[in-house]
Structure formats: structure tokens, C-alpha cells
Amino acid sequence: MIKKGLLALSLVAASMTASASLEGMKPIVGPDQPLGYLIHNPYENAPLTALVTLNGHSISDVSVTVHAKEGGVPISYPVGDIRIMDEGGVPIFGLYPNHMNTFTVTWTEAGEQRSHDYQMLAPAVDLGYTNDQWAHTPLIKPITVDPDFKDRLYFINWTKADGKVAQLNHNNIEGPGTFNWDGVPGFMIVDTAGDIRWYMNPYTTHDSKSYENAGYAMGMNLTDKGNMVWVQGQGWKQMTLMGRMVSEHSLPGDFIDASHEGIQVENGNMLIRAARKNYRRADGKLVNTVRDQIIEVDMNGQLVDFWDLNEILDPMRDAALISLDAGAVCLNININKAGHQTTAEEVASAPLGDIHGIDVGRNWAHINSIDYDPTDDSIIISSRHQSAVIKIGRDKEVKWILSAAKGWSEQYQDKLLQPIGADGKALSCTIRGECKDSDFEFSWTSHTAYKVDEKGTWTVFDNGDGRNLRQPFFAKEKYSRAVEYDIDETNMTVKQLWAYGKDELKYAGYSPVTSIVKYQQDKDSMMSYFASAGLFGVGGGYGNTKMDDTTGKVKSILVEHRYGEQEPAVRIDIDSHQLFATGYRAQVIRPADMLK
Missing domain, CATH: 2.60.40.3100 (Arylsulphate sulphotransferase monomer, N-terminal domain)
Structure with a gap:
């Protein structure tokens, strides 16, 4: 019927x-x-x-x-x-x-x-209403579209709240985790003319009063069947392009708070970034952890394996944490703290929960992307709050770390990659990551790190906060980059091959949180999304959130480059039309792959 x-x-x-x-x-x-x-x-x-x-x-x-x-x-x-x-x-x-x-x-x-x-x-697009938006939908403005890229379709998504969210919270006041982060799904697909051609109904896929259906919808990827899969609060979902919900799974019983990344990998299983509940620290305190667990589940939702980063890495390392801009720490956007550099005392004494700070029970790692390397059965993670990209084996041993050396204890020193120049010679770099007489730069507070299987290289989105473990004197000195690195795992070296954003977009492209860069095989190209560009305004004053100025009005920048080129074949600017509604991720969408 x-x-x-x-x-x-x-x-x-x-x-x-x-x-x-x-x-x-x-x-x-x-x-x-x-x-x-x-x-x-x-x-x-x-x-x-x-x-x-x-x-x-x-x-x-x-x-x-x-x-x-x-x-x-x-x-x-x-x-x-x-x-x-x-x-x-x-x-x-x-x-x-x-x-x-x-x-x-x-x-x-x-x-x-x-x-x-x-x-x-x-019907008209209805992404839900909030009291701080001033237009019905984002404004999608194509700037550059080369003819051979005109057929491109891009999935983009946003993090936004509607005043009804976060009605559920954990009862453990000592360790509330991140469950209170909730938002209306902002999933859409746009074309190169700037038109929205698909969006997900926020009223049927999200419920702030439901433990299972609350939470930010984030980290959309595609399965081997061409279905959309994403994480959302306390579970993950799989849906066809037509909107048929193929499956909905709760997280395994000991885990909570999925966000940022849920990706099916080559072995057919899902890797999901989560946290742990009722975790007993070495000092005996019982906490919920924050963004520091990687779990592997099969497509039925059953736990296969997990990586507890509190055991694998050092939750007491504060070198990157004390260089952060306190105004934007992923979902924590506080415009009144913009420009304030976090201190060692603050990260050590911060409240438990989703607060950037050291030790288990705080947001010391902030893992925001996961990839898998089937050649050695390893995972690759991007850790925003360690300003590091890290490869970890199935044996839970660190294989290498792409990061400045400062703050890494003795047991990790031989895992740090050595930067080299185009001539293959080692670069002279300080412990803060400043490399002399070279264009090489480490990535800082990165938000994605993926292996390019076709090239044998790695792409990283370098958000750029806390660059060289400090805040610049002038905010406009900040910039973000899409970067490609060549990593020699045998010789433990890293070489920078390509970067975009520092000279081309400068401060206008600075994205303190979120974003992505990902290689596209079909057009031999790099797709990059500077998702939170404009979050603090360009030329606007901190703390001023009037709707008639630029502060808080995110204007994300999506670009796609032919491989190795600096001039984009596609540039699309996206105005969220809502204060602090940051873009999160983008993906190239090919209907033929999803309707095969």
C-alpha cells in the first residue's frame, strides 16, 4: 500500500x-x-x-x-x-x-x-530552522568551473544546532564525554552551477530526544555497495542515495560518542572514531573518555578490534595543546576566546569532558579521521590536539609519526619522520617544526590524513592552528593548506610534494576546524574543502556577532585541482547563512557508483 x-x-x-x-x-x-x-x-x-x-x-x-x-x-x-x-x-x-x-x-x-x-x-529545500540564520539555505557560488569538471557533484555537510538539541546528557558528572554535542543534519549534494540537487531530511534522520538518533551526523563515506555511511552520536547508519535506510547500528556496549569518521575499509569492516564509558584511570578516577578510541566493527555492527589511544600514545603530551587558539576547538566555538593561547596550567586543570586538556577524560587526542593501509594491516589517524598524523599497526604499536619533535617522550623519538628536500637530503628542522631553507611544513591541527593508494602518497589537511607550536602576533598571519606528502616508511623520511592554500588563499582560507583533502582517481585530481573559512571573519573584530558584519559568517571554499597543478579547475564558495554553522566535510559524488 x-x-x-x-x-x-x-x-x-x-x-x-x-x-x-x-x-x-x-x-x-x-x-x-x-x-x-x-x-x-x-x-x-x-x-x-x-x-x-x-x-x-x-x-x-x-x-x-x-x-x-x-x-x-x-x-x-x-x-x-x-x-x-x-x-x-x-x-x-x-x-x-x-x-x-x-x-x-x-x-x-x-x-x-x-x-x-x-x-x-x-519541494523546496528544508534543512531545518535556527534563530541565527538569515537565509533559508546556504548560498553556493561557483567561481571557477573548467568545462571538463562541469559534471562534478559534491556532497557537503554542515554542523548546526536548532535550539532543541542536546536534550540528553550522560549522568556521570565527572566524565560527561561528548554526548551533549548534538545538531541537525546538514547533508546535501550540490552541482557546479550552485544548485542543491539532493539533501537529507533532518526531521526523519535525527531526533534530539532519542539516545540512538541524537548527535551530529558526520564523516559521510561510501561503502563498497555505493551506499552512504556515517556516524551519528551513539551509532552509525547506512543509507542508499535514494534515502532507503539499509541499516542502523548502535555502538558496541563499552563504547560511546561516535563522531568525525566512519569509513568502510578494504577488509570490508568499518573503522569508527569513538570513546569509552566508565574508564578507570591510573589514579582510580572513573571517567568517560573523549575522542580517543578507534573501533573496528563488521557490517553487522559487531566489534572486531579496537585501538585504545590512551595506552598507545601519551595523553600527557601538551606541546600542541598549549599552542591552540581557545576560540575554536572543533565543536567548541567561543568567539570571545578567539586569539587566546591556551596555557599549560589550563590544559592540566581543565574540567573533565570535551575540553582540550591533558590526561584521560579530556580532549587530549581529538582524532578526526581514520584510514587503513591493507599492505601492512595498519590504521592511520589524524590527531588534531597532538598536531600529528600517526600510523599504528594491528599489534597496537606505533609505526611512524608525522609531527614536530617537541614533547614526544623517548619511546616515540625513533618513530618521528625525518623531513627531506626534493634532493632527498635531510632538512634541518627545530623541535618546533621550523625547517630552514625549505618549503616543507608539518601539518598543524590537521583534520584529515588519507593514503593515496594510486600514487603511494598521503594527503593531509593542514588546518594551521598552533603552527610551529605558537600563536602568531597577528591573526591574519594564519593560513590553512591542502598538502600531499611522500612518506618513505623504510627510511622513515617525509617529503612535501604539493600544497595549496598558504600563498593562494592566505588568511581568507584559514579554516581553524574541520575540512578535508582527498585524491580523486577518475579525474586524477585533488578535491579540497576549506570548510570553516571565515569563522572568525576577515577584517572583522573578535566577539562581534552582528549579522551585518563578517564575523561568524562561514564562507567555505571548495576547490578541485588537476593533479600537481596550483590553479584550481573548480572553485565554489559556500556561505552558510548562519552564524558559526561550520562546514565539515566534502566528497565527490558519482551517481553511477552509487546506483550500480
Whole structure:
């Protein structure tokens, strides 16, 4: 039975006559008729999708084109035969919001190729309302789009609150963890003309009153089946591009607070950044830990392995922590503390919970990305609060550390990578990471670190806070970079191959939190998202949050470069239209991979 409100009829079925009747919702049949009727948003989670039902037709070799509106970009994709059966019809992705869309479905049936044009009105975008936004949706402004990148689709997401969030908290006042971080999902897909072509319904996928469905929706990645997978508070979810929720899993019983990264890796399992509950410290204090656990689960949600970073790394290292700008520590955005450098006393005496500080029970590690290297069965993590990228084996032993040397104890000294120049010679670097007579720079408060399997290199988003373990005299000296490194794991060296942002974007691209850089094999390119650019304003005064100035109005910058080039093939600026609603991640979306 079709739910009320889901049924939408084809408006331009050319072969339908005025005398044709649906006879009480029954689809029209006949050799000259198209397929069945249309269902808008069939699973309630993706309002810019539709389904063309089959009505008993047996079809194959299906392709879909959603035609561009004036000045727009068409979306065309094939649909796998098995996907047709899986969805129960032809999946339609990429409808324009608040627009009478036209799309064409082409298929083979009984040895003949057929096609039909449909029309459907899709609703306006509704990402939820907050009292500090001044426009309905983000403003997506294409700046540069080279012709061979015009077909690009980018998934972007935001962290935003609506005044109803964080209604649930842990009862352990001594260690509240990060559960109180909650926000309305801001998942969307945009094209290179600046139009939103898909978004996730925040009302059906999030519930601030539910332990299982509260929490920030973060770290969206794709599975080997082409489904979207992400972490959200106390669990993780898997959904098709059409919005069908394939699975929803709670975290294993001893773990809490999933955020930032959930990624299916080559062995078929999921790696998730989480925390531990009721953790007994060496001093006997019982705490909930913060952003310091990596868990491996199978696709059924069962625990396979875990990495306790409190045991593997040094939670007492404060070298990077005392260089942070206290105004922006990931989700903790306090504009009144912008520019204040954290002190050793503050990180040692900070309250327990999601506060940057040393020791278990505080946010000493802040792991924000995970990758996996199948060549040696190791994980790679980005630790914002250690300003380090670290590779750790299945045996829980550190293999190497990409970081400035200051503060690392004796047991880690032989794990630190040695920077080298283009000539292969070792660079002279201070313990604060300043390398003389070289363009090489370490990454600082990084937010992603991924292996480029096709190149044998590594990409890191260098946010740049606490660069060289200090705050600059002038805030405008700060910058962020997308970086590619070549790491020789045998000789324990690291060489910088490419970087973008320092000279090109300067302070205008400075993103104190979030962001990503990721290699794209299909176009041999680098996609980078300077997600929180403009968080503190460019030329605006700290602490001033009036809506008519720049402070707090994030203008994220998405760029994609042909491999090795400095001039972007794509640049898209995104204005959140909401105070402190920071962009989080971006991904290139290929419908053919997701509807195969």
C-alpha cells in the first residue's frame, strides 16, 4: 500500500490521453504506455528523489537524465539491473528543488530500446530552522568551473544546532564525554552551477530526544555497495542515495560518542572514531573518555578490534595543546576566546569532558579521521590536539609519526619522520617544526590524513592552528593548506610534494576546524574543502556577532585541482547563512557508483 502523500503522477506522459484514468490509483497499462506511476521521496529521507515504479515491466540497460533548468547542469547516470530490483523501480536522483523537473528514462524491454519523458514538481529545500540564520539555505557560488569538471557533484555537510538539541546528557558528572554535542543534519549534494540537487531530511534522520538518533551526523563515506555511511552520536547508519535506510547500528556496549569518521575499509569492516564509558584511570578516577578510541566493527555492527589511544600514545603530551587558539576547538566555538593561547596550567586543570586538556577524560587526542593501509594491516589517524598524523599497526604499536619533535617522550623519538628536500637530503628542522631553507611544513591541527593508494602518497589537511607550536602576533598571519606528502616508511623520511592554500588563499582560507583533502582517481585530481573559512571573519573584530558584519559568517571554499597543478579547475564558495554553522566535510559524488 502506498503511503498518503508519496504518490505523484507523471505530468507529461505524452502517450496518455485526457480520457485515460488511473481507476482509483491504479497505474495505466498498455504496450504504448511508459512504466508505472511516480513516487516522490519513496523513503521519506531524501526529498529530491523519486521512483518510477515498474508495473510488472521487465527492463534492463536503464539510464536516466535529469534535464538542466536554464543555466543549470544536467545529471545523467546508468542504473544497474540489480539496483532496479533492489529499489523496486527506476531511481531518480538530482531533482531541482521548488521546480517542475523534466527527466528522461531510457531502457531496453523485449529486445527494444524505449524511453519516456516525465515531469515532477519537487519541494523546496528544508534543512531545518535556527534563530541565527538569515537565509533559508546556504548560498553556493561557483567561481571557477573548467568545462571538463562541469559534471562534478559534491556532497557537503554542515554542523548546526536548532535550539532543541542536546536534550540528553550522560549522568556521570565527572566524565560527561561528548554526548551533549548534538545538531541537525546538514547533508546535501550540490552541482557546479550552485544548485542543491539532493539533501537529507533532518526531521526523519535525527531526533534530539532519542539516545540512538541524537548527535551530529558526520564523516559521510561510501561503502563498497555505493551506499552512504556515517556516524551519528551513539551509532552509525547506512543509507542508499535514494534515502532507503539499509541499516542502523548502535555502538558496541563499552563504547560511546561516535563522531568525525566512519569509513568502510578494504577488509570490508568499518573503522569508527569513538570513546569509552566508565574508564578507570591510573589514579582510580572513573571517567568517560573523549575522542580517543578507534573501533573496528563488521557490517553487522559487531566489534572486531579496537585501538585504545590512551595506552598507545601519551595523553600527557601538551606541546600542541598549549599552542591552540581557545576560540575554536572543533565543536567548541567561543568567539570571545578567539586569539587566546591556551596555557599549560589550563590544559592540566581543565574540567573533565570535551575540553582540550591533558590526561584521560579530556580532549587530549581529538582524532578526526581514520584510514587503513591493507599492505601492512595498519590504521592511520589524524590527531588534531597532538598536531600529528600517526600510523599504528594491528599489534597496537606505533609505526611512524608525522609531527614536530617537541614533547614526544623517548619511546616515540625513533618513530618521528625525518623531513627531506626534493634532493632527498635531510632538512634541518627545530623541535618546533621550523625547517630552514625549505618549503616543507608539518601539518598543524590537521583534520584529515588519507593514503593515496594510486600514487603511494598521503594527503593531509593542514588546518594551521598552533603552527610551529605558537600563536602568531597577528591573526591574519594564519593560513590553512591542502598538502600531499611522500612518506618513505623504510627510511622513515617525509617529503612535501604539493600544497595549496598558504600563498593562494592566505588568511581568507584559514579554516581553524574541520575540512578535508582527498585524491580523486577518475579525474586524477585533488578535491579540497576549506570548510570553516571565515569563522572568525576577515577584517572583522573578535566577539562581534552582528549579522551585518563578517564575523561568524562561514564562507567555505571548495576547490578541485588537476593533479600537481596550483590553479584550481573548480572553485565554489559556500556561505552558510548562519552564524558559526561550520562546514565539515566534502566528497565527490558519482551517481553511477552509487546506483550500480
